[in-house]
Amino acid sequence: MSTxxxxxxxVRSKNAGPFWLTFDVMCRDRAAYDLVTKGxxxxxxxxxxxxxxxSATVQIFHHPAALAVKISMPRPRIQGSAGETDMYGGQQQALLIDLVIEA
Known part of the structure; x- marks a missing residue:
């Protein structure tokens, strides 16, 4: 079991325009990629x-040659709108980094 x-x-997040967030997950090696994508x-x-x-709004893109996964989803609040707390979407990966990946 690993995080x-x-x-x-x-593991990073960023804006994909004012309405979407995108997450990039780049694995250390093929074994890690297989573990992350198959579980x-x-x-x-x-x-x-x-x-x-x-879940219907979450898009997952697998890139096996790059050992990477891209995840896109609508922002909870439009970029720059009242109550929005992460203008650049650069802190949203915090929930992902400690995600437990089981073998």
Whole structure:
């Protein structure tokens, strides 16, 4: 059992325009990538549960050649709107880094 950050060289979030967030997950090696992608920890349903969004709006893109996963979802609040707390979307990965990945 490991956390996502222990299996990856990079876990980051950023804006994908004013309405979407995107997360980049780059694994250390093929074994880590296989573990991360096959266990369901980064499924649309798991991400939706973690971020309290509708799973139908979560998009997951697997890039095996790059040992990477990209996750996109609507921002909870439009960038720059009242009550929005992360203008650049650069702190949203905090929920992902400690995500437990089981073998």
């Amino acid at each position: 996502l950050i222990e299996l990856c060289t990079l 369901g920890a980064l499924s649309a349903h798991a991400i939706a549960r973690l971020y309290a969004v509708d």
